[in-house]
């Protein structure tokens with residue numbers, strides 16, 4: 001994580017001055033999606049970069065200690081060793097950025113990572129995920145429990161009632177969505193959010209992180225997200241402290257693409273361990 005955001009005096013005038021030119025934003029989003037994906041010789045490097053920025057997530061009602069355990073092993077070794085060896089990346093410590101689980105599964109994740117000798121952070125959704133419609137008292141208690149169980153990052157679902165009525169404070173990292181809505185991370189909304197991050201940086205000098213989450217499933221999409229961040233915020237933001245891809249099934253496609261680039265063949269389902 002980058003240094004904590006010390007916060008700033010709430011200035012609602014600043015917020016009320018924000019205007020979004022919807023057509024311009026949509027055009028910009030289309031432009032970014034049409035950007036040429038990196039040339040073949042750079043693609044594996046970009047894809048590996050994307051891997052290091054993933055919050056490898058499981059947020060299912062039927063999560064158990066065993067699927068969390070498998071998730072953690074995958075986070076520690078996200079791409080098959082022999083594939084990494086072929087591109088000379090086997091000894092570079094490629095892991096995902098974190099694992100992300102429900103508060104009740106934090107102890108499982110911490111235990112599995114410890115057993116794998118990994119210091120990968122455990123992120124936990126909290127505060128009544130995904131609706132955020134629980135009383136402040138229980139929201140705070142949920143955060144405390146997740147932290148005491150070993151979570152080092154908390155994805156808080158904002159209280160949308162407070163947001164809609166203009167009661168804002170500063171945050172360290174902003175996330176597009178829970179992944180549980182009909183529409184989740186979209187490029188136009190991301191552009192508006194990252195430009196707010198840029199404005200905040202220009203006014204305060206403090207860098208806030210960004211996490212698109214929900215429905216990000218393909219390697220190609222991950223490259224669009226990297227391009228969007230590079231173009232809108234610059235290379236400085238392309239690090240786990242400031243950018244994460246919240247995704248439960250993206251890694252499988254990225255590994256499949258890396259497999260194809262390294263071997264020239266398409267992987268069968270059983271060729272790659274579960275992601």
Ligand SMILES: O=C[C@H](O)COP(=O)(O)O
Pocket residue numbers: 057059100177178179180213214215216246247248249250
């Ligand atoms: O925060 C992470 C999201 O819940 C993941 O969403 P996904 O399952 O659509 O990848």
